[in-house]
Amino acid sequence: MRKLVVYFVFILLCSLSLSGYSQKRTGSNLFIAPVFIDSGRLVKDIVTSTNLKDILKYQSNxxxxxxYTYDFKIDPNGKVISGVLYPDSIYLSVNKFIKDIFNRYKWQPARRSGCSKCQVMGYGIFTISFITIENNAKLEIIIFNGKIGERMRKKVVYSNTIKL
Structure with a gap:
């Protein structure tokens, strides 16, 4: 009987010491995406400062x-770091919009989960998909955590379809 009690106490102590390893990890790989503060201005700004109708007409012809895709970074201060612009000449007005307006939009920086002061770099893609059958353009912003070695996390922070 004494051996049985010692055996159960040993198992109990081992399980308690190992339980710390099996808890959910709250390390640096949990990523909270940046918040797009100026999202209300995007549609108005892009419609007034670009020629999306001409691009859609050209693509349907x-x-x-x-x-159109634009890769960019959001630094830990919430500012957009300029990325790669689309080189085709039909998109000159969109490139101008990206340089002059989009890169100045305000973002709440990305951060690690559980730490409000641990701000990190975020990576994003701004996409304009032209739907020629319906005369629409879909605007979408997807944010990534940039951790290729670990599980890459992404989140759609903005999505809107506009009629042209």
Missing amino acids: VGMPES
Whole structure:
């Protein structure tokens, strides 16, 4: 009987010491995406400062609709770090919009989960998908945590379809 009690106490102590390893990890890999503060201005700004209708018309004439993508970074202070612009000449007005207006939009910085002061870099893609059949353009901003070695996390922080 004494051996049985010692055996159960040993198992209990081992399980308690190992339980600390099995708890959910709240380390640096948990990412809270940045918040797009100026999201209400995006549609108005892009419609007034670009020629999306002409781009959509060109793409429907060519018969090959494609998407405009812009890769960018959001620094720990919430400012957009300029990324790679689309080189095609049809998108000159969109490139100007990106340089002059989009890069100045305000963001609440990304941070680690459980730490309000642990602000980190966020990586984003701004996409304009032209839907020629419906004469629409879909605007979408996706944010990534940039951790390729670990599980990459992404979140759609803005999505809107506009009629052209």
